[in-house]
Structures are given as C-alpha cells and as structure tokens.
Amino acid sequence: MYTIGIDLGGTNIAVGLVDENYKIVARDSKPTQIGRDYDEIIKDMGEVANKLIKDNNLSLDDIKYIGIGAPGVLDNENGIATDNSNFHWTNYPIREKLQQYINKPVYLGNDANVAAWAEYISGCGKGAKNFLMLTLGTGVGGGIILNGKLHSGSHNIGAEIGHTTFKAGGNQCGCGNKGCVEAYCSATALIKMAEKDVSKYPDSVIAKAEKINARVVVDAARENDEYGVKLFNEYVSNLAQVCASIINFLDPDVIALGGGVANAGDFLLDKVNEEVKQYVTFSSMMATKIMKAEMGNDAGIIGAALLGE
Amino acid sequence: MYTIGIDLGGTNIAVGLVDENYKIVARDSKPTQIGRDYDEIIKDMGEVANKLIKDNNLSLDDIKYIGIGAPGVLDNENGIATDNSNFHWTNYPIREKLQQYINKPVYLGNDANVAAWAEYISGCGKGAKNFLMLTLGTGVGGGIILNGKLHSGSHNIGAEIGHTTFKAGGNQCGCGNKGCVEAYCSATALIKMAEKDVSKYPDSVIAKAEKINARVVVDAARENDEYGVKLFNEYVSNLAQVCASIINFLDPDVIALGGGVANAGDFLLDKVNEEVKQYVTFSSMMATKIMKAEMGNDAGIIGAALLGE
Numbered sequence: 092m093y094t095i096g097i098d099l100g101g102t103n104i105a106v107g108l109v110d111e112n113y114k115i116v117a118r119d120s121k122p123t124q125i126g127r128d129y130d131e132i133i134k135d136m137g138e139v140a141n142k143l144i145k146d147n148n149l150s151l152d153d154i155k156y157i158g159i160g161a162p163g164v165l166d167n168e169n170g171i172a173t174d175n176s177n178f179h180w181t182n183y184p185i186r187e188k189l190q191q192y193i194n195k196p197v198y199l200g201n202d203a204n205v206a207a208w209a210e211y212i213s214g215c216g217k218g219a220k221n222f223l224m225l226t227l228g229t230g231v232g233g234g235i236i237l238n239g240k241l242h243s244g245s246h247n248i249g250a251e252i253g254h255t256t257f258k259a260g261g262n263q264c265g266c267g268n269k270g271c272v273e274a275y276c277s278a279t280a281l282i283k284m285a286e287k288d289v290s291k292y293p294d295s296v297i298a299k300a301e302k303i304n305a306r307v308v309v310d311a312a313r314e315n316d317e318y319g320v321k322l323f324n325e326y327v328s329n330l331a332q333v334c335a336s337i338i339n340f341l342d343p344d345v346i347a348l349g350g351g352v353a354n355a356g357d358f359l360l361d362k363v364n365e366e367v368k369q370y371v372t373f374s375s376m377m378a379t380k381i382m383k384a385e386m387g388n389d390a391g392i393i394g395a396a397l398l399g400e
Numbered sequence: 401m402y403t404i405g406i407d408l409g410g411t412n413i414a415v416g417l418v419d420e421n422y423k424i425v426a427r428d429s430k431p432t433q434i435g436r437d438y439d440e441i442i443k444d445m446g447e448v449a450n451k452l453i454k455d456n457n458l459s460l461d462d463i464k465y466i467g468i469g470a471p472g473v474l475d476n477e478n479g480i481a482t483d484n485s486n487f488h489w490t491n492y493p494i495r496e497k498l499q500q501y502i503n504k505p506v507y508l509g510n511d512a513n514v515a516a517w518a519e520y521i522s523g524c525g526k527g528a529k530n531f532l533m534l535t536l537g538t539g540v541g542g543g544i545i546l547n548g549k550l551h552s553g554s555h556n557i558g559a560e561i562g563h564t565t566f567k568a569g570g571n572q573c574g575c576g577n578k579g580c581v582e583a584y585c586s587a588t589a590l591i592k593m594a595e596k597d598v599s600k601y602p603d604s605v606i607a608k609a610e611k612i613n614a615r616v617v618v619d620a621a622r623e624n625d626e627y628g629v630k631l632f633n634e635y636v637s638n639l640a641q642v643c644a645s646i647i648n649f650l651d652p653d654v655i656a657l658g659g660g661v662a663n664a665g666d667f668l669l670d671k672v673n674e675e676v677k678q679y680v681t682f683s684s685m686m687a688t689k690i691m692k693a694e695m696g697n698d699a700g701i702i703g704a705a706l707l708g709e
Contacts, residue, residue: 164682164685173685174682174684219554221554233649235649235650237546237547237551238547238551240547242546242547242650243651244647244651244652245528245530245652245653245687245688246651246685246686246688247651247685248647248648248651248680248681248682248685248686249647249648249649249650249651250649250651251648251681251682252648252649254648254681255645255648256566256567256641256642256644257565258565258567258568258569258570258579259566259570259584259638259641260567261567266681270567275568329568332565332568333565336564336565338557338558339558339560339563340542340544340558340559340561340649341553341558342552342553342554342555342556342557342558342559343554369577370565370577371557372557372560372575373557373560376482376483376556376557377555377557378554378555379555
C-alpha cells in the first residue's frame with residue numbers, strides 16, 4: 092500500500108507517492124499560481140495525484156489515504172482549511188472538495204506541523220515521546236508532538252512557537268508584535284543583526300560579502316572573524332534561551348532544529364547544547380537532546396503522507 | 401470509597417480524606433519540621449493518614465489510593481522524589497517508604513502540577529481538553545494538562561512556566577537567570593516594580609501604605625490612584641503577553657490564574673482577556689478563556705487525592 096502526500100506551497104503543489112518505509116517513490120507537481128480560485132487549486136491537486144497513481148501502474152485500491160500540508164490553520168477533525176491568509180481561504184471544505192476528484196480519506200495539517208510530524212515518525216525524533224521542532228528560516232516555524240500525538244491546540248492555532256514572546260518590547264516582528272522568538276532566531280533576524288553594525292567592522296568578511304545571509308555569518312564565525320563570532324555567539328545565546336524555555340515548559344526528549352540556520356550543523360548544535368544548560372531550571376536532570384532535523388525539503392510531502400499514522 | 405490527599409509543604413504535612421465528589425470530608429496535619437530526616441516525615445504522613453481513617457470509622461478497605469503533592473521533581477512512574485532542594489531529597493523512594501506504614505497505591509505529583517490537576521478535574525478547567533494554570537504568588541508556578549493528562553514532561557522537569565524567558569536579559573530572577581516570567585508576573589515582581597519608583601509618587605496611596613503588597617497596588621489601581629494605575633497596567637500588559645505566548649504555543653481551552661495576584665478577580669481578568677488578543681497570532685480564531693482558579697488553598701490536598709483519576 093501507498094499513501095499520497097501533498098505539500099501545498101506558495102510556488103508549487105508538490106505531490107508524492109510514499110511507500111510503507113516512508114520513502115517517496117514517485118513525485119510530480121503543478122505551479123500553485125497563488126491568487127486563483129481555490130477550487131482550481133484543489134482540482135489540480137486531484138489531477139496530479141490521479142496521474143501519479145496511473146503513471147506508476149497503480150489503482151485507487153493501492154492508496155490508503157491522502158495527506159495535505161498547507162500554510163495557515165487547518166482543522167483535520169472537520170476537514171476544513173479554517174484560515175489561510177495567503178490563499179484567502181476561510182472555512183474552505185478542502186477534504187470534501189478533493190474527494191470529488193479522488194475518493195480517499197483525506198487528512199489535513201499545517202505545513203510546519205506536518206514537517207515536524209515527518210521528523211518525528213521518520214527522522215531525528217524517532218522513538219521520542221515528546222518532541223518539538225523549530226524551523227529557523229525566513230520565519231520561525233514550529234511543530235509539537237506530545238505523547239506521540241501532533242499537538243496543534245484546542246482550536247488548531249497553536250504551535251506558533253515563533254510568535255511566543257522572547258524579549259518583551261524588543262525587536263519588531265513581522266506579526267506586528269515586538270520581541271517574538273522569530274525576531275531573534277530566524278535567519279532573517281540573524282541577517283538584520285549582521286546588517287545593523289556591519290559598518291563598524293569594515294575588515295570583516297561579512298562587510299566584504301556580496302550579500303549578507305545566514306551562511307555568510309556562520310562561515311565568518313567558523314573562520315574566527317571577529318564580527319562573525321560576535322554575531323554568532325549572540326544568536327546562539329538567544330537560541331539556547333529559547334530551547335531552555337521549551338525544556339522548562341514541556342521537557343521534551345528531542346528539540347529538532349531545521350531551516351537555513353540549522354545547516355550550520357554541529358558548529359551550531361554543540362554550542363546550543365552546551366549553553367542551554369545554564370538556563371534550564373533542573374539542569375542536572377535535563378536529558379533533552381537538541382538535534383539537526385534530517386528530513387530536509389521532503390519533510391512536507393512525507394509528513395503529509397504520514398498524517399494518518 | 402475515599403482517597404487520601406497529602407499536601408507536603410514547607411510548614412505542614414496536610415492530609416485530607418476526600419470523597420467521590422472531590423470534597424474534603426476530614427483533615428488533619430503535622431508540622432513538617434523541614435530539615436529533619438525524611439524517613440521521619442514519611443512516618444508522620446503514614447501516622448496522620450492512618451489516624452484520619454480510624455477517626456472517621458473507616459478501614460483501609462474504604463481507601464482507594466493515596467496521592468502526594470510535593471515541591472520539586474517527582475517521578476510518579478517509579479514512585480520516586482527525584483529532586484527536592486528544600487527537603488534535600490535525591491531519588492528518594494517515597495512510594496515504597498510510605499507503603500511501609502499504609503499499604504495502598506501511592507501516586508506522586510509536583511505541588512504546582514497537583515494544584516492544576518485539582519482545578520482541571522473539579523474547578524474552572526472542568527470539561528477542557530487542554531488546560532494550563534499559572535499561580536501568581538511569591539513565584540510563578542505552573543501546571544499543564546494536555547488531552548486530559550497531566551504533562552510534566554519526559555523527565556518530569558517541565559511545567560516550570562515561571563522560568564520560561566519573557567524578557568531576555570531583563571529583570572533578575574531568583575533562579576539565577578534574567579528575564580523569566582516569574583520576574584515579571586509574580587506578586588513579588590509586582591511589589592518590586594512598586595517599590596522601585598514609589599519615591600516619585602509621594603501622594604500615591606501606595607507610598608502611604610504601611611507595607612507594599614500586591615493587594616495594595618491592585619486596590620490603588622481600583623481607586624484610580626495614578627501610580628497604582630500605571631503599575632497595574634504594566635503588570636497586565638506583561639501577563640497578557642505571557643498568556644498570549646501560551647496560546648500561540650499550546651492553544652488551550654482555559655488558562656487559570658491562581659495565587660495572590662489573581663485575587664484581584666474580574667478587575668484583572670477582564671483587562672487580561674481583552675489585552676491578550678492583540679498578541680495572539682490567529683486572534684480571530686482565539687477561543688481560550690482566561691479564568692480565576694476556584695480551588696484555593698485546598699487544591700493541594702484535593703489534587704493529590706485525584707492523582708489516580
């Protein structure tokens with residue numbers, strides 16, 4: 092048996108056929124063309140999925156279910172996309188609509204939650220009881236698994252770890268509030284930090300970079316560039332405090348870090364794992380591991396394809 | 401059938417006989433005499449419990465189980481008090497020891513978690529699926545119930561909401577870190593805020609108070625005292641941001657506020673419920689209610705007596 096995972100992004104509707112070992116055995120996609128009527132997007136989803144089944148010489152009987160990961164607030168219980176500001180969906184009956192094109196059980200999840208679910212079932216969270224994932228990219232996405240279950244809250248608006256307060260009254264966040272985790276721990280935040288004082292460090296490799304991004308800062312720190320080290324240490328200190336807050340709050344087995352900044356790998360993880368201890372209340376009993384997410388770009392498709400597990 | 405709830409505090413070992421309607425039908429206590437050998441404390445627990453059964457013309461057969469709420473890290477699975485800095489307990493087999501005096505199943509829980517459990521089963525959290533409690537007292541205690549289960553984390557060191565970061569680098573917290581929720585939302589924090597600038601407001605009723613406490617500040621705000629209103633608004637803003645972080649993170653049905661500051665009642669709750677919305681990411685879908693805890697001082701005994709539910 093196979094399942095189908097659909098990762099609905101702003102650019103593409105990515106569809107994957109996933110086997111029982113959680114591997115994508117075939118994939119296809121269509122452009123999302125954001126802004127068009129949502130019924131057309133759902134129709135395209137159905138067409139790509141049906142084509143994928145046919146192209147692989149399978150029938151509907153070989154498909155257990157379909158999972159969809161999408162931005163915004165998804166209500167899996169009722170099969171509804173409650174709110175999606177990018178797609179302008181409000182209470183859109185996504186399950187019922189898709190079943191008009193492909194009659195299978197349909198599971199829904201928020202895209203960040205779905206990526207965390209993939210990581211939990213098949214990546215660095217395997218075997219954990221309580222697991223959190225932070226995606227350190229343009230923003231900070233979050234996913235929470237507690238007692239083996241995806242936790243999106245009583246009204247599906249939780250797991251927005253990026254918008255919990257980290258420094259009240261501090262840096263402006265894109266959400267309108269000040270001091271959110273996202274305004275300190277996203278790749279965007281790291282870039283802003285670097286841009287702020289770069290003129291004071293004209294000899295830094297960061298000042299000489301064509302364009303400042305997270306990788307430029309991390310590489311500068313690796314090379315012991317003074318400004319790079321300063322920025323990286325500040326970022327690590329912020330991230331370590333955020334991880335410690337998560338541990339003091341929920342005490343998970345694993346916190347997975349994904350997204351662009353996590354590509355720094357052990358250079359980042361070793362420092363965060365070390366520094367986190369000083370902020371954990373019962374640090375001598377702390378056993379949470381902070382790890383790099385393993386699933387990469389396929390987490391969206393695979394996580395969606397695992398939503399029925 | 402009855403259960404026995406034991407609330408082990410720094411001053412008293414409070415023991416209650418609790419009926420099936422979650423009411424304390426009889427109670428007794430002995431001084432804790434903190435610092436003495438822990439075997440003696442457990443012996444006293446057993447004696448008070450046995451006396452309570454006898455005094456009420458009951459036998460051991462009428463008792464379903466015993467629950468203990470105690471400070472520190474409690475491992476209910478293994479029946480151990482993993483860590484208690486006040487009592488100097490480390491991996492103390494509290495279940496086995498107590499069963500030498502009274503042979504019944506023994507459940508363990510951290511005191512703040514136990515109080516939240518009482519509130520969830522029998523107080524303002526009744527019927528909720530996801531529930532959090534903050535105790536705004538000398539410190540800020542926390543308790544978390546998710547999917548109907550008490551959540552203390554994978555290593556029982558979670559639910560320390562008071563020691564999650566609220567304003568990184570900010571006010572010194574008793575735990576050694578800076579900017580914890582406790583350093584902004586405890587009664588102690590409110591008193592410190594009031595003491596800081598009181599000399600600038602010599603005409604304030606706060607300046608004239610014999611001793612500044614949370615009640616003095618709240619009453620001053622109620623009476624429209626300029627300094628009182630200023631302090632109270634600042635406190636409300638902090639607390640609203642903390643509640644919003646909890647909602648963005650876990651999206652519970654109810655957040656219960658207990659402890660001294662919560663005695664301000666609707667005067668506090670109305671403002672927090674109103675202001676919280678501006679910090680919640682999906683505020684139009686927010687349905688979390690912030691309520692006053694109902695169980696009061698008996699929450700420790702009743703929550704302990706309900707640990708087996």
